[in-house]
Each structure stands twice: as C-alpha cells, then as structure tokens.
Amino acid sequence: MIQSILVANRGEIACRIIRTARRLGLRTVAVYSEADAQAMHVAQADQAVAIGPAAARESYLVGEKIIAAALETGAQAIHPGYGFLSENAAFAQAVLDAGLVWIGPPPAAISAMGLKDAAKALMQQAGVPTTPGYLGENQDAEFLAAEAARVGYPVLIKAVAGGGGKGMRLVEQPQDFADALASCQREAAASFGNAHVLIEKYILSPRHIEVQVFGDAHGNVVHLFERDCSLQRRHQKVIEEAPAPGMDEATRAAVCQAAVRAAQAVGYQGAGTIEFIADGSEGLRADRIWFMEMNTRLQVEHPVTEAITGQDLVEWQIRVASGEPLPRRQDELTIQGWAMEARLYAEDPAKGFLPSIGRLEHLHFGMGEGGRIDTGVAQGDTISPFYDPMVAKVIAHGPSREDARQRLAEMLDETAVWPVRTNAAFLARLLHHPQFVAGAVDTGLIGRDGAALAEPLAPSAAALAKAAARLVAPSLAPGLRLNAAPVRTGHFLLDGAPIEIAFAGAATAPAPFTLVCEHGQVWRLEPWHHKPTDGATAGDGAILAPMPGRVIAVSVAQGDTVTKGQKLLTLEAMKMEHTLVAPFDGVVDALETQAGAQVQVDALLARITQQDD
Ligand code: ADP
Ligand code: ADP
Ligand code: MG
Numbered sequence: 001m002i003q004s005i006l007v008a009n010r011g012e013i014a015c016r017i018i019r020t021a022r023r024l025g026l027r028t029v030a031v032y033s034e035a036d037a038q039a040m041h042v043a044q045a046d047q048a049v050a051i052g053p054a055a056a057r058e059s060y061l062v063g064e065k066i067i068a069a070a071l072e073t074g075a076q077a078i079h080p081g082y083g084f085l086s087e088n089a090a091f092a093q094a095v096l097d098a099g100l101v102w103i104g105p106p107p108a109a110i111s112a113m114g115l116k117d118a119a120k121a122l123m124q125q126a127g128v129p130t131t132p133g134y135l136g137e138n139q140d141a142e143f144l145a146a147e148a149a150r151v152g153y154p155v156l157i158k159a160v161a162g163g164g165g166k167g168m169r170l171v172e173q174p175q176d177f178a179d180a181l182a183s184c185q186r187e188a189a190a191s192f193g194n195a196h197v198l199i200e201k202y203i204l205s206p207r208h209i210e211v212q213v214f215g216d217a218h219g220n221v222v223h224l225f226e227r228d229c230s231l232q233r234r235h236q237k238v239i240e241e242a243p244a245p246g247m248d249e250a251t252r253a254a255v256c257q258a259a260v261r262a263a264q265a266v267g268y269q270g271a272g273t274i275e276f277i278a279d280g281s282e283g284l285r286a287d288r289i290w291f292m293e294m295n296t297r298l299q300v301e302h303p304v305t306e307a308i309t310g311q312d313l314v315e316w317q318i319r320v321a322s323g324e325p326l327p328r329r330q331d332e333l334t335i336q337g338w339a340m341e342a343r344l345y346a347e348d349p350a351k352g353f354l355p356s357i358g359r360l361e362h363l364h365f366g367m368g369e370g371g372r373i374d375t376g377v378a379q380g381d382t383i384s385p386f387y388d389p390m391v392a393k394v395i396a397h398g399p400s401r402e403d404a405r406q407r408l409a410e411m412l413d414e415t416a417v418w419p420v421r422t423n424a425a426f427l428a429r430l431l432h433h434p435q436f437v438a439g440a441v442d443t444g445l446i447g448r449d450g451a452a453l454a455e456p457l458a459p460s461a462a463a464l465a466k467a468a469a470r471l472v473a474p475s476l477a478p479g480l481r482l483n484a485a486p487v488r489t490g491h492f493l494l495d496g497a498p499i500e501i502a503f504a505g506a507a508t509a510p511a512p513f514t515l516v517c518e519h520g521q522v523w524r525l526e527p528w529h530h531k532p533t534d535g536a537t538a539g540d541g542a543i544l545a546p547m548p549g550r551v552i553a554v555s556v557a558q559g560d561t562v563t564k565g566q567k568l569l570t571l572e573a574m575k576m577e578h579t580l581v582a583p584f585d586g587v588v589d590a591l592e593t594q595a596g597a598q599v600q601v602d603a604l605l606a607r608i609t610q611q612d613d
Contacts, residue, residue: 009081011376159188165235211259245439366414424520549573
C-alpha cells in the first residue's frame with residue numbers, strides 16, 4: 001500500500017482524510033495558505049508545506065505548488081479531497097506525470113463526466129435513463145427557445161460546466177426564456193469560462209437521489225446504496241440521509257444498477273456519485289428517476305453512507321489507488337439502520353443566510369449515541385472570509401429513520417457557537433418539519449417554508465433564570481429587588497437589550513457575562529447596573545445612556561422647559577425602545593446628542609437644570 005499522502009485541501013475535508021490515513025499508519029503531509037498556518041489540518045498532519053497567500057486561486061488551486069510540495073516532502077500520493085482540484089482532470093494528469101499516485105478516478109473518467117452534456121450523452125448510450133431535454137452544439141437563442149418549447153415548460157437551463165448549484169435557471173414560461181438564457185450564459189462564462197448550456201425538463205415534485213459507486217483497477221464496480229439529498233437551499237444540499245425514505249427494493253435495485261452501468265461506461269475507478277432527479281409525486285418509481293450528473297470524487301455527504309454500510313470510504317480510496325481490489329463484493333454490502341447529516345454553516349439565517357465570520361470564542365458540538373462530528377476548526381479558531389464557511393458536518397446514525405432524526409435534532413439543539421452565528425437552530429427546526437418527519441421530502445421544501453424556520457427564537461424563561469443566577473452574588477447587587485424569597489428579579493442586558501429576569505440562586509464568584517445556549521442558538525447575558533431615569537437618584541440632572549444603543553428620537557431642544565416625567569429622548573438597542581424622561585421640572589441646559597447617534601453606556605446625552613420657583 002501507499003506509505004505517504006499529501007492532502008491537497010484544507011479544513012474539515014483535509015482533517016477527514018488525515019484521520020483515515022493516520023489510522024492506516026500512513027505519513028501525512030498538509031498544505032496550507034497564509035490564512036491557515038494555525039489551522040487544525042496543519043496541526044494534525046505529520047508535516048506541512050506553505051503554498052501561498054490566503055486567496056485559494058493563489059494557493060489551494062495552484063496545481064504546480066501542490067505537486068512541488070509532494071515531491072519536496074517525498075509524499076507518494078496526492079489526495080485532492082472534495083472541492084478545489086478534485087474534479088480537475090488536468091491536475092490529475094499532472095500528478096501522474098510527476099510520478100505520483102493520484103487518489104481519484106482516471107483523468108479520462110473525470111473528463112468524460114466533467115461536462116453535463118457530454119456526460120448525459122454518454123449515459124444515454126449506456127442505457128441509463130436521463131432527464132428529457134436538449135444537449136446539442138447549437139447554442140442559438142431562438143433555436144434553444146424552440147427546443148425549450150418542444151421539451152415543455154417548466155424547463156431548466158443548465159451551464160454544461162456548472163457545479164455547486166451555480167449556472168442554473170428555472171424558466172416557467174416561454175416569455176421569460178430569452179432573459180434567463182442570457183443571464184445564465186453570462187454567469188456560466190464568468191464562473192466557469194464556458195457559456196455552453198443545455199435545456200432540461202424541470203421535474204415536478206423533485207427529489208434528489210444519488211448513488212455511491214466505487215470501482216477498482218481490476219474491473220470491479222459496486223454501489224454502496226443511495227442517499228437522499230432533497231433538502232436543499234438554492235440547489236445546494238443542506239441535510240442528507242441514507243437510505244432514501246420510501247425506497248422499495250425493486251426501485252433501489254433499478255437505480256443502483258443504473259449507477260453501476262454509468263460507472264462501468266467510463267471505466268471508473270475510485271469513489272464517485274451518480275446523481276439522479278426523481279419525480280416523487282407518487283413515491284419513488286423506477287420509471288420516474290433520471291440521471292442528472294456524475295461527481296467524480298468523494299462527496300461532502302459520504303459519512304451517511306459510511307454509517308449505514310460500516311465502511312470507511314477514504315480507506316477504500318487509498319486501497320484502490322494502491323492497486324488493491326475493492327475491500328467488499330456487492331453481496332457483502334448491506335444497509336444497517338439509518339443515517340442523517342446536517343451541514344453546520346457559519347451563517348445567519350435571520351439575515352438571509354449571510355456568512356458570519358470571526359473568531360469562534362465559544363464552540364460546543366452536541367454529541368449523542370451514534371453521533372459523529374466532522375470538523376476542521378476548534379474553539380479559538382477563526383472562520384475567515386476566504387473559504388467555504390462550514391463549521392462542521394453533524395451526523396447521526398440509529399436503528400431507524402426516526403432514531404437518526406431525533407438524535408441529529410438533539411445534537412443540533414445542543415450545539416453552541418458564539419459570537420459567530422450558525423444555522424444550527426434552522427437545521428434543528430427543519431428536522432422537525434412535518435413533511436420531513438413523514439419522509440415526504442422534495443427540493444422545494446426550504447424555499448416554501450424556510451423563511452419561517454429562519455426566524456430567531458427567544459430564550460426560555462428557564463434558560464434565562466439559570467443564566468442570571470450565574471451573574472449575581474448572594475448579597476443583592478444594585479438594581480435588584482427582593483421578591484417573595486428565594487426568587488429575585490434583576491435587570492440584565494440580553495445581547496445588549498434590557499430585560500428583567502426572575503431567578504433563584506446566586507454564584508459565589510459571579511461572572512461578568514455568560515452565554516445563554518438553547519435550541520442551537522446563543523445569547524450573551526450581562527448584569528445591567530442601570531441608572532434609574534425616573535428622577536429618584538438623578539439629582540444632578542445628567543441624562544446618561546443606560547445601555548449601548550442608538551438614539552432614534554430627540555423630543556426636546558436645548559433651552560426647552562420640561563416637566564418631571566416628560567419624554568426627552570428615545571434610545572434603541574436590539575430593536576427594543578427605551579424612553580428617557582426628565583427627572584424633575586427644569587430646563588434643558590445641554591443636549592449632547594442627536595437622532596441617529598450611536599452611543600455607549602453612560603454617555604452624557606443631556607443635562608436638565610432645576611428651575612428655582
Ligand atoms: P456535494 O454534492 O459534494 O455536496 P457541491 O455541489 O455542494 O458538492 O459542491 C461541490 C464541491 O465543492 C463540494 O465538494 C464542496 O465541498 C466544494 N466547495 C463548495 N464551495 C467551496 C468553497 N468555497 N471552497 C472550497 N470548496 C468548496
Ligand atoms: P450541480 O452541478 O450544481 O450540482 P445538478 O445538475 O446536480 O447541478 O443540479 C443541482 C440541483 O438542482 C439538483 O440537486 C436538483 O435539486 C436541481 N435540479 C437539477 N436538475 C433538475 C431537473 N431537471 N428538475 C428539477 N430539479 C433539478
Ligand atoms: Mg449536483
């Protein structure tokens with residue numbers, strides 16, 4: 001077997017490959033960009049080579065630097081991981097030309113499947129059912145519009161070189177075709193350097209079903225059953241599971257055999273995935289499942305297949321690349337239980353899923369029976385703007401679909417990341433969606449109901465009470481009132497917004513602030529030693545900001561005469577409004593702020609001078 005591997009990737013992907021390589025006793029070499037010098041994958045490898053600046057196109061995507069690093073460190077083989085150079089046939093060939101072992105399919109197989117039109121044509125020849133559509137050379141706009149009409153609306157326009165959900169346009173009616181085509185071609189030319197498109201019938205009630213295949217150098221090809229990746233956001237996978245809900249044995253056999261034929265048609269070796277689109281309107285039926293594309297690499301969601309088959313697919317890749325036969329025959333592979341994976345991203349669902357970058361000051365993954373976390377970051381690491389903002393893949397395995405679903409939901413509930421925002425709460429709620437619970441999935445589910453699942457939740461009174469008790473000493477702190485003992489009420493700031501919390505208990509060494517973690521969400525709670533603004537103690541007439549926030553209204557002008565209790569200013573923090581009033585009758589002597597100003601806690605906003613009567 002190969003004795004040493006250079007992993008041409010970063011983060012979670014590189015860590016995943018290093019884990020198996022080390023278990024097999026192989027020497028591992030990492031490569032890293034300037035942004036990744038302190039990264040987990042660098043620490044885990046036996047050796048690491050710097051390959052340039054943070055931008056991927058100047059480091060991780062530069063094939064020559066990676067090959068040079070392998071030669072320099074004496075690594076025998078290169079594993080590309082997934083993403084980056086994994087489906088780049090020219091890079092695979094360059095690795096072989098340098099006398100190194102390529103842990104991946106033959107370059108010719110990558111090329112054959114690299115363009116969606118060529119791949120579909122090849123599958124048609126191999127007798128694999130493909131989505132109805134137009135595949136040809138003619139790219140004339142009017143001709144393509146006529147083809148779309150022939151195929152029948154709705155149609156999808158797909159860039160033949162597209163990937164990662166990019167370069168696709170759904171067109172519902174003929175009058176929208178011309179604009180959609182032009183914008184798809186523009187995006188395809190800019191992102192993939194190839195404006196060529198194909199037209200495909202848009203399958204209604206779509207389900208994404210894919211089959212894991214594996215080939216070796218001895219002519220063997222097996223499948224490792226199917227995965228369902230129908231839970232997608234903008235054509236990108238969010239939650240994946242294996243097997244597919246509602247798949248009967250006859251349909252499974254038909255789809256998996258079609259996948260094996262597809263792999264055999266290109267002389268496939270190594271790990272690959274054949275993606276199908278299914279019309280799920282009447283359940284999964286063999287005559288309603290069509291080939292979509294082949295991914296000639298290990299897939300992000302491979303852990304669910306590993307869980308149900310008990311195999312390590314990275315080990316399979318290394319053995320196959322070493323010239324060994326496949327570790328298992330087809331009749332030695334069976335499905336055990338059910339597995340689900342959720343992609344935990346550093347993004348803010350409440351803000352349109354915008355990436356949330358920064359240091360992971362607090363990072364805790366929920367872990368239960370049958371759980372697995374694949375990650376490339378630890379607490380204290382930073383999610384940088386340079387790469388995919390994935391924090392981890394959270395995977396659960398159980399005897400039944402319901403077990404796996406509940407275990408995964410629990411793991412996500414207990415996941416706590418701060419101050420970076422994540423989609424953990426969104427994922428947990430998605431797992432409880434009635435349609436998902438029933439296994440009645442389709443690729444449009446998140447588009448239809450996702451907005452409601454992205455709404456932020458509020459922490460429960462119980463979680464707040466527990467957190468509050470960690471912030472106060474046994475003796476009453478200022479601002480606390482004694483209630484019917486032992487419950488007390490105190491003023492706090494929750495993510496900067498004032499909140500009154502009833503709680504019991506206290507801490508001998510109170511923390512300056514604490515995190516409130518619940519349902520996969522995290523809030524920061526701190527004591528609020530607020531200055532009462534009702535005039536009781538503000539004897540000198542100074543009006544101070546009781547919390548950090550924004551002045552949204554100034555109701556008085558300098559020199560105005562005001563009466564006790566009259567509204568002076570309105571302050572906003574975290575969408576909650578707070579009114580500041582005159583502590584006594586007087587004159588506005590000084591006005592130190594204006595509407596729209598951002599203010600710090602205790603900033604002087606105004607001063608009221610008492611009037612002599
Ligand atoms: P998959 O079907 O394996 O989930 P996708 O189509 O979602 O793959 O994405 C294609 C590949 O590109 C994946 O392997 C993913 O990890 C990788 N990828 C996506 N975005 C990035 C990125 N910004 N940086 C590196 N790799 C990425
Ligand atoms: P990519 O290379 O970006 O992964 P795919 O061809 O695999 O492109 O399509 C991505 C996703 O778009 C699929 O997983 C599926 O949800 C949707 N999709 C693709 N083709 C069709 C189709 N013909 N009908 C309905 N949905 C489709
Ligand atoms: Mg795809």
